[in-house]
Amino acid sequence: MKFFVDTADLAEIEEAASWGVLAGVTTNPSLYAKIGGRVADFPAHIQRICKVTKGPVSAEAISTCRDDIIREGRQLAALAPNVVVKIPVSTAGLAACRVLADECISVNMTLIFSVPQAVMAARAGARFLSPFVGRFDDIGGDGIGELQAIIDALTNYDWRDAGIAEPVGGSLQQAPEIIAASIRTVQHVSAAALVGADIATVPFNVLRKCLEHPLTSKGMEAFVRDWEKVSQA
Ligand code: E4P
Numbered sequence: 001m002k003f004f005v006d007t008a009d010l011a012e013i014e015e016a017a018s019w020g021v022l023a024g025v026t027t028n029p030s031l032y033a034k035i036g037g038r039v040a041d042f043p044a045h046i047q048r049i050c051k052v053t054k055g056p057v058s059a060e061a062i063s064t065c066r067d068d069i070i071r072e073g074r075q076l077a078a079l080a081p082n083v084v085v086k087i088p089v090s091t092a093g094l095a096a097c098r099v100l101a102d103e104c105i106s107v108n109m110t111l112i113f114s115v116p117q118a119v120m121a122a123r124a125g126a127r128f129l130s131p132f133v134g135r136f137d138d139i140g141g142d143g144i145g146e147l148q149a150i151i152d153a154l155t156n157y158d159w160r161d162a163g164i165a166e167p168v169g170g171s172l173q174q175a176p177e178i179i180a181a182s183i184r185t186v187q188h189v190s191a192a193a194l195v196g197a198d199i200a201t202v203p204f205n206v207l208r209k210c211l212e213h214p215l216t217s218k219g220m221e222a223f224v225r226d227w228e229k230v231s232q233a
Helices: 010-018 030-033 038-051 066-077 091-102 115-123 134-138 144-157 187-195 206-208 213-231
Strands: 001-004 022-026 057-060 083-088 107-113 126-130 177-180 199-202
Touching: 001 115, 001 206, 010 022, 010 206, 022 199, 038 057, 038 066, 066 083, 066 091, 066 206, 083 091, 091 107, 091 115, 107 115, 107 187, 115 126, 115 144, 126 144, 134 144, 144 177, 144 187, 177 187, 187 206, 199 206
Parallel strands: 001 022, 001 199, 022 057, 057 083, 083 107, 107 126, 126 177, 177 199
Antiparallel strands: none
């Protein structure tokens, strides 16, 4: 499983990139609002993120009609070679995805909560599919169960004829990659890996927690203490 960081905060992205495991970034309008972003600065902000990571960087189209999504998608894709256009799943979104994928523009279809939504997005040429785990749990659903169902359903088929556009900086694959999204906890990250998600997009604070374990800290302290004894012997 690859790790994306789910944030628009440049400092968080830079720190996650410095750890050597960052494969990409996902942003959305809410995450951009959270850092106090302004519309006029959005293109330059995405370009700055694209310089920090060479992996796929999802930037979301906010239009809701097919032609507007297409226009916005082209503008976003022109910002940097590793931009992936994020589009919420809908009839207009699917139609726009098909056009953009045929132009070799990679699409991340987002706000996916069901197997039919995922399969239709893949048929529309989406390069990435983002099933939301946490938000499904929030309404009493089984986010990881649905993620697993989507992965299982996708593996039933050959996607070579789906016309999927490959992203610059992404890996060459013939099927859409499943991004476990709306991740809230370390347990979600474990479960996403166990069900075989290609990618987990993880908020920075959860990404850091993934590295923490009381026995790791205890063990490190003991190594340092014991080496001091060795040094004084
Ligand atoms: C996915 O790409 C989304 O940005 C994200 O995972 C949404 O997560 P949330 O439910 O925590 O807002």
